[in-house]
Every structure is written in C-alpha cells, then in structure tokens.
Amino acid sequence: MNQPIAIELAATKKTKPQADQLGFGKYYTDHMFIMDYEASKGWHSPRIVPYQPITLDPASKVFHYGQTVFEGLKAYRTDNGSILLFRPEENFKRLNRSNERLSIPHLDEEIALEALKQLITVDQDWIPDEDKTSLYVRPFIIANESSLGVAPSQNYMFMIILSPVGSYYAEGIHPVKIFVESEYVRAVKGGVGNAKTAGNYAAGLKAQEEAAAKGCTQVLWLDGVERKYVEEVGSMNVFFSINGTIVTPALNGSILDGITRKSIIELLKSWNIPVEERKLSIGELVEAYHNGTLEEAFGTGTAAVISPIGELHYLDEQLLLRGGETGPLSRKLYETLTGIQTGVIADPFGWTVELPSAQYTAGTK
C-alpha cells in the first residue's frame, strides 16, 4: 500500500471481561483503526490508535443524512492458537458495493484488509478462546463533512473497531419465534435494502419492538410491493427446507447479499442437497406447513451464524416447526460452518484466512 499504517499503542490496557459476560457488542478492545478521506486527498492517514471517542461537528452529515455503511465479520482463535478470519475479502467487496449505492468513495479493499489484519494482530489477546466465542470485527464508514446541504459528503472516516463476543444466544444454537410482519416493510427494490447501511436497521427497530411485545424474537420481512414474498428474518437471510429442497429468497435488489447466506448455499451444494434461490411467498410456506413438507427454517448471519426458527406467527396462525426444536439440517450447517470458522473442521473451500499469532500463549488471556 502507498501509506504505511501508523501505530500508536495504548499506554494502559483495559481489563478483559470474563468469557461468560461477553454478550454481543458490549466491550471493545484496546485499539481501533482510522483512515480519513478528503475530496482533495483521497483516503489518507491510515492509523491504529488507542480505542477512544471520536470528535465530530454537530453538523456532520452522518447525523443528519445517514451517509454511512458498515460490515461485520468475526475472528476466531483456533485450538492450536492461530487466528482465523472468515472470507474477509467478501466483506470489503460488499462494503464497496454499499459505498457505491450510498455515494461514498471507493475504498481500496487490500488496504482495508491489511488494516484489519494489523489491528487484530495488535489486539490479538482480546480474541476469546472459549467455546462459542469470537472477536467481532466492525468496519464502518461515516460522512463527517459539516454541512446541512443534502448532497454527498466531501469528507469521510473509515474505522474498524473490535468487540469480543459470546455466542449470540447463550445456548449456542437456539430456535427462535418469528413474527411474520405485515405492517412494516424493511426495504423495497430501488431502495437501499441490498446495501449494508444504517437506515435499513433504523427502519426495522419498530417492528422488532412490536414483535418482542408479542413474544417473538424477530420479524420475518415480506416484500414491500406485493407484501407476500419472503425477504429476510430480522437482520439475517432466511432459508426453508421444503420437501427436501432448501429454498432461500433470490437476491432481488432489496435483500442483503449475506456472506453466511452465500457460504450456506455453497455448503449445501457441496453436499448435493438441492438449493433454490427464488421467489418464495408466505402462502407457499403456510401451505407447505399444512401439507407437512415444511421441514425446517433458519436464519443466517455473521452474528448468530445459524438461527433456527422454532415458530412462525402469521396473522392468527402459529406454525410450530419441529416442535420448536432445532432441526438436523440447521444443526449440521451450524456445526460445519462454525467448525470451519474455528479451524476444528478442515476448510475445503479456502474460506478461512489465517493470521500470524506470534505473541499468543494459550491461557494467558
């Protein structure tokens, strides 16, 4: 890369939380990565600095016009002490697709990946090694020009922060109740649903709150046009096993192109299990449920990896799947994918990227 990454180490290090206290996205490591963009200079000044608050003008565009994109991936500590990343190049490719949609300047994917690797190496003592734990990595870009004109920002910050996390669900893999949303819409074709940008998540909070009040963990989003085709579940992609075939909504412009989604499809194909990416209506699901061919359902995403669906609440119906228990395919996919991610299972796909971990000594964290 053109500009070397400057590194300023923290004078003191924070106390690390206990593994059973981690939760998700509550603790941050000792350092973070920052790189600035100015229209006249491009991306510049890549640096690793102590984790610290950032200072922004109150008129910064990110606060007012939401010009921001992000990514999420995980680093795992293997049993032999090495560090594995899962398909990180896919995250930066997608970050640039999101950038394109949000009128944010292109980021050099190699520089971003190098920054990520160096940051994780600096903070590698923060990668938990207990079962079901990992280091969650959050790259993001915010628009920080102070201007209230509605136009793309002239200035940006690209940052990476790291958070040691436990299993998304305390039980590891855990079937959830899902409310099929018929009032709120997450995204529509022509909008930003296929970009990983803040506004999509803000738009979903209300539905999630109302679903929680009805005893459900997440919502199943239907399309915004016909209000009948399945799109995503919460902030995950969604799969259904129908009569031996695994069906997931096709990428249609309003669905996020999930990296776990893509990996699950590749994994299923490698097992010679038929997979269909196509339009899937809620009506078809209800019918399959009633004729006994809806065998399993699960969400896929970086945070939970596989999230089995135990129950679907649709209008006045409650569709109980596999008696509310985790199905065998969900479990096998979870175990295989997390096995590959953590180095327990060999990776025949070349998905994992190993980082050097010279300073690591098991049990010293």
Add this chain to the structure above:
Amino acid sequence: MNQPIAIELAATKKTKPQADQLGFGKYYTDHMFIMDYEASKGWHSPRIVPYQPITLDPASKVFHYGQTVFEGLKAYRTDNGSILLFRPEENFKRLNRSNERLSIPHLDEEIALEALKQLITVDQDWIPDEDKTSLYVRPFIIANESSLGVAPSQNYMFMIILSPVGSYYAEGIHPVKIFVESEYVRAVKGGVGNAKTAGNYAAGLKAQEEAAAKGCTQVLWLDGVERKYVEEVGSMNVFFSINGTIVTPALNGSILDGITRKSIIELLKSWNIPVEERKLSIGELVEAYHNGTLEEAFGTGTAAVISPIGELHYLDEQLLLRGGETGPLSRKLYETLTGIQTGVIADPFGWTVELPSAQYTAGTK
C-alpha cells in the same frame, strides 16, 4: 419546565459571514442546545453551550444503525427588528411522530420549543436581515449508546444548531429541471418515508447524483409499489396545477407530512382555489401536459419555500412547463408565504411566533 436551561456563553464570538456568502448550512452560530436522555433518568440536563464538536464512542448506535431524527425550520428578522418563527410547534409535533417510528423516546414539545426560543435569543445577532436570508434551525436527536446489538438505544442526545442561510437559490425563486426517477425509490409504505430520519436522505443521494449528471437539479420520486404515482420531488413535497385545480399527492405513509405543504394547502383554500390531495400518476401528468392542462408545478419545503419546476424529464420526453419560467401561482405563493414568514404581510392564520429581541439594533450585525 422542570429543569431550567443552563446557559454557558461563548468566551469569544465568531466573525459572521457576509450575507452574500451564506449559502445553505455552511456556517454555524456561537451556541448550540443539548439535552441528554438516559433510560433511567429520561431527558435531562438541558443546556446552551458554545458551539463545539461533540464526542461520541465509535460504537454509538447512530453510526451503525441510523437511529436519528431531525427537523428544519427558519427564524426571520422582520423590518422592525422582531424575530419570527414559522409554525415551530408543528416541527416538534412531527419530531415526535418521527421519534415514534424510529423507537426514540418522546420529547416534551414545550421544553423543546422553549429551548429553541432561548437559543435563538442568545444567538439573535446571527439572524441575517438582508432580503431572502434567514436563520435555519436544525433540531435533531441521535442515539449514542455504545452497543452493536441491533436494538433501540438506551441513550440519546437532542441538539439544536443554528445556521444563517441565504436564499436556497441565488435568484430567490428559480425554476428547476427535474428528472423523473424510474430506477431508484425513496421510500415505500410500511417503511420510514413519512418520518424525518437520516436514512431517507442517504437513500436519495445516488439518484440525485445521477440526475445532476443528466443536467437536472432534483428527482421526482415515484411510488415504490406500482412505480407510477408521484410522491415527492428531491426532499420537497410537490404540487401541480392541472386545469385550474391544484393537485398534490395524498399523505400515504411514504410521503413526508411537510409543514410548508400543509401551509400551501391552507393558503390555497383561503383563496378559494380548489386543492386535491390524492393519488396522481406520472401518466396523468404527461397526458395533462400534452392536452395543455398542466399549468404549473412546484416543490415546497422549508429550505426553498417554493421551488418552481421548469422542466420534467421523463423517459425520452422533456416536458417544458411555462417555457421554463416561474408561473404566476408559484410566484404568488412564494411571495405570500415568505411575506408572512418575514412579517412583510399580515399573518391571518396565526402561523408566526414572535420572539423578544431586546438587544437588537438594526445594522449592528
């Protein structure tokens, strides 16, 4: 209100820009208002402080999940030196409707209005008094809990910043070329299009850039479902004069409930001009254009007040309205509304709110 507003005055005051250099949203006054929210304490610590950068944790939810809402209104200096606000209570009512949609806690509208009045009073020397100038007021709320879980924030900041602005267009009222957007969609029913939240603006930047590349200033948004009904123009509401009747899209859940829109409808009704709030298709507009009944078109919003549409680009057609000139109704509405806003014309509607301006001396700014 329960808690008095603490005031910390700036030790030094900034040099004020020349009236002809103002532009829109480029300069900020000497002070700003802040109030914090914590789940356990509610909104607390209202204060006016010197305008300054704010410090946020990089994991603050506003950066990642876009939980933020805002408002925009203007304060005007009248010829006799008083300060007028235009329907500010409507802004805070709408802010709370936006809050409701974005799962942000309710804000006491009286406290917010009192904060706004005190802040403007403190910075009243910043209200420009030249023709076509005003003080733009930007209240906004950001989620500042540092947590990467996708859930409503436990902490928020409500802020008000002030920016002296010139006319949105240098010429005052100026017909613009509009590109009828058929690829991108701003919002859809069930989404957040009727809330004033950052994500809506982020979603529109790309279309605006592409329209600009085609020589157009803004886009005319069509609905996201049938892709044929007119919704908004840029970030303004839109009106058409068709055969003597003024037609504007009905509020349908994806259109912002504009305060200028509402005022224009009330003004037209007071003039006994027929107004219809209804579905309006692009096909109907093209047909009206060709049969000679499409008389005028204009956008309405706080920033430009009235923005006449001189030309519509739709597919391969260019619909030239009134030879690209400002129509008489657009001009009359602009002059009447800005006249009321600036105190030049009597306000029979009770829309304006006058602030005390004891320290003001004309020409001392």
